[in-house]
Amino acid sequence: MKNCEIKSPPVFTADVPRWDRETDADGDAMGLVVEQVFNNTIYNKQKAERALGILLPSLTILAGEWNGLNYTIEHESIRKGSTVYIGYTFDSIPVAQKANIRGKTEQGKLILVAAKAPSADIEIEEIRVLNLNE
Secondary structure, eight states: OOOOOOOSSOOOOSOOOOOOTTSOOOHHHHHHHHHHHHHHHHHHHHHHHHHHOEEEOOEEEOGGGOBTTEEEEEOTTOOTTOEEEEEEOGGGHHHHHHHTOEEEEETTEEEEEOSSOOSSOEEEEEEEEEOTTO
16 A cells, blocks of 8 residues: 555545445555545645634834825735734724724735824734635
8 A cells, every 4th residue: 555645635525435344455445545534634634724824923013104094014825805813912902993994905915004093003913814715
């Protein structure tokens, strides 16, 4: 029996034969079943990682760093249509709320748009990027 081949992209199947005492001990045939189960594991792992998203480094946006009412964060994991969750520090929440900050994504960019200029620096503890449609 050879090593299991990881399908690219991974494929999930629920059609896995059941072995019992009557199953012929054919290593090659049984190896295909092990490979199916192994590929299910890889598929599930990738789905779980995608659901968790990518965590970007924390950052502080200084009040003077805004370009008008925009601030751009660049990262290769951001796609057009990514879902992004931003976690502000406790003290930055009121500043972000008063500025009414929203975000939009483009390829490689998260563009934060404020309705009015933030009155102070904003500390972001966590930016989580989800690309569930990939």
